[in-house]
Amino acid sequence: MKNNKLKRNAMPYLYIAPTVILMAGLLITPIVQVIRYSFYDNAFVKKNPLPVGWLNYQKVLTDPVFWQSVRETIFFVIVSIVGHIVMALIFAHLLNTTMFKQRTKTVARIIYILPWIFTATVISVMWKLFFQPAGVMNYLLGFVGLATKNTEWFSNKDIALYVVTYINLWSGYPFYMISVLAGLQGISPDLYESAAIDGATSFKSFRFITLPQLKPILLSLVMLDFVWTLKTFAIVWTLTAGGPMHATEIISLYIYRTAFMENHFSLASAAAVFLLIVCGIVAVFYTRQQFKIQED
Amino acid sequence: MVRRQNKLSKVLLSIVMILFAIYAAFPIVWMLICSFKQNDYIFAWPPKIIDESFGLRTYVRVLTDPVKLRFFLNSYIVSAAVVVLTLIIGIMAAYAFSRFDFPLKKAVNSIIVSVQAIPQICLLIPYMGIIVALQLFNTYWALILTYLVMTLPYCILMMTGYFNTLSKELDDSVRIDGGSRFRALWGVLVPISTPALVSVGLYTFMTAWNEYLFALVLTQTTNMRTIPIGINLLITEHNYDWSMMMSMSVLGSLPILILFLFFQKYFISGMSSGAIKG
Numbered sequence: 001m002k003n004n005k006l007k008r009n010a011m012p013y014l015y016i017a018p019t020v021i022l023m024a025g026l027l028i029t030p031i032v033q034v035i036r037y038s039f040y041d042n043a044f045v046k047k048n049p050l051p052v053g054w055l056n057y058q059k060v061l062t063d064p065v066f067w068q069s070v071r072e073t074i075f076f077v078i079v080s081i082v083g084h085i086v087m088a089l090i091f092a093h094l095l096n097t098t099m100f101k102q103r104t105k106t107v108a109r110i111i112y113i114l115p116w117i118f119t120a121t122v123i124s125v126m127w128k129l130f131f132q133p134a135g136v137m138n139y140l141l142g143f144v145g146l147a148t149k150n151t152e153w154f155s156n157k158d159i160a161l162y163v164v165t166y167i168n169l170w171s172g173y174p175f176y177m178i179s180v181l182a183g184l185q186g187i188s189p190d191l192y193e194s195a196a197i198d199g200a201t202s203f204k205s206f207r208f209i210t211l212p213q214l215k216p217i218l219l220s221l222v223m224l225d226f227v228w229t230l231k232t233f234a235i236v237w238t239l240t241a242g243g244p245m246h247a248t249e250i251i252s253l254y255i256y257r258t259a260f261m262e263n264h265f266s267l268a269s270a271a272a273v274f275l276l277i278v279c280g281i282v283a284v285f286y287t288r289q290q291f292k293i294q295e296d
Numbered sequence: 297m298v299r300r301q302n303k304l305s306k307v308l309l310s311i312v313m314i315l316f317a318i319y320a321a322f323p324i325v326w327m328l329i330c331s332f333k334q335n336d337y338i339f340a341w342p343p344k345i346i347d348e349s350f351g352l353r354t355y356v357r358v359l360t361d362p363v364k365l366r367f368f369l370n371s372y373i374v375s376a377a378v379v380v381l382t383l384i385i386g387i388m389a390a391y392a393f394s395r396f397d398f399p400l401k402k403a404v405n406s407i408i409v410s411v412q413a414i415p416q417i418c419l420l421i422p423y424m425g426i427i428v429a430l431q432l433f434n435t436y437w438a439l440i441l442t443y444l445v446m447t448l449p450y451c452i453l454m455m456t457g458y459f460n461t462l463s464k465e466l467d468d469s470v471r472i473d474g475g476s477r478f479r480a481l482w483g484v485l486v487p488i489s490t491p492a493l494v495s496v497g498l499y500t501f502m503t504a505w506n507e508y509l510f511a512l513v514l515t516q517t518t519n520m521r522t523i524p525i526g527i528n529l530l531i532t533e534h535n536y537d538w539s540m541m542m543s544m545s546v547l548g549s550l551p552i553l554i555l556f557l558f559f560q561k562y563f564i565s566g567m568s569s570g571a572i573k574g
Binding site for chain 2: 120129134178272287
């Protein structure tokens with residue numbers, strides 16, 4: 001009898017055991033390790049690294065390239081979030097109008113989702129082709145006098161970050177579009193009908209019905225996008241490798257270069273902990289928001 | 297008057313719709329076009345849509361090169377293994393979260409939700425050490441285990457949500473007939489969860505197929521490299537072989553594109569329920 005009860009109590013743990021072991025070994029352990037490394041001198045490469053206190057943090061926080069990277073990251077993240085949400089709202093409304101046949105909308109939806117399915121290297125290759133000096137972009141912009149056959153996009157430090165951000169907008173918006181579309185379809189049509197009877201313009205019904213109804217979804221999306229954009233690595237790395245002159249070196253690339261190009265694993269760990277804290281704070285809010293939605 | 301206004305707005309909206317479609321698809325279509333051209337013709341000025349070099353020659357070059365074929369094989373092996381393992385392990389955990397109450401449930405659940413926010417770059421430095429210590433560096437297992445950890449949280453959350461919508465009487469009916477919980481899960485719950493399993497499977501496959509950073513760091517020799525790295529190796533070569541890059545990219549994107557077109561509904565439902573992309 002007692003044995004049976006023990007068995008019943010142990011059962012759920014058996015079911016989650018593989019997950020817990022994997023996550024403990026390959027997620028939690030590295031987090032603890034990276035924090036530890038950040039307090040040691042030359043961790044990872046040296047056999048017996050010495051503890052150095054906050055020295056690595058001091059070095060990172062006084063590195064002008066780090067602060068340049070932070071500024072670029074802030075620009076990249078904010079423009080990406082605003083762009084993704086605005087694009088999502090516009091595209092989703094377009095896919096939700098009653099003006100087109102369902103067939104038309106289905107085809108449009110397939111086309112609009114396309115950028116989402118490609119891997120970062122493919123996105124990078126296709127946009128490099130597009131933005132080559134002798135490429136299509138310069139040819140088309142040539143008609144309006146904005147570019148010539150010699151215009152460089154990725155090797156110009158004044159505009160490289162804008163180009164990279166633009167490509168990130170293109171490759172990311174479909175996810176937000178689909179989420180907003182799902183949200184729009186969840187709004188009761190009655191709300192719009194009664195507003196129409198009251199004589200509300202379409203702008204007014206957007207402002208006073210659509211936006212408030214979408215608010216929880218938009219809030220989740222902003223937080224998700226914040227974390228995802230902070231995490232972005234592959235697209236930027238394969239497009240520019242952070243150059244020219246660190247002009248597109250967002251924080252994840254800064255960490256990668258410091259660690260794997262220059263072998264300063266301890267400094268990179270300190271920068272990684274910095275990023276971890278920022279993401280951790282957002283994760284707490286996001287988790288709370290998710291539980292709130294689940295409970296509603 | 298109202299009718300004319302409606303017609304006008306329909307025309308305007310149609311134009312916007314087409315412009316957006318061009319915005320979304322143009323670079324993709326251009327990549328496809330260039331994949332059929334020979335390298336010397338790709339940057340013709342003014343650009344030509346079809347030229348005399350148009351043909352399948354580059355595709356033949358990719359598909360007869362054993363090194364490049366190996367990239368594809370590796371990607372298929374790793375992605376398929378990750379899908380199978382994620383589903384098995386994730387389904388078990390989701391079953392526990394859906395059907396049992398246990399003391400650490402909420403804590404483990406919060407960890408699973410929040411780990412999705414961890415930037416991979418933060419884990420990478422110690423991770424490399426762990427993989428080397430496990431003697432898995434430059435093996436399929438290094439990638440399979442890594443992607444498992446990345447895809448499990450989404451799988452568990454989705455499947456827990458789905459199992460919660462299924463009545464507990466389903467399990468009870470199996471157990472009254474003398475079946476075990478194990479049978480209730482795999483014999484009854486899993487078969488009727490196909491829609492959710494397809495969504496999760498698609499997402500998992502796509503994550504594994506597309507992953508770049510860990511594949512870059514955890515593998516070293518060309519016989520272990522996956523497609524994203526294989527394409528990137530072409531970028532870093534001195535003489536850009538653009539036509540080769542384009543046809544490799546098209547071939548490398550084809551599996552996901554086909555899955556997307558066939559399972560559109562599942563793909564979209566997976567996205568709109570808070571899918572997490574690497």
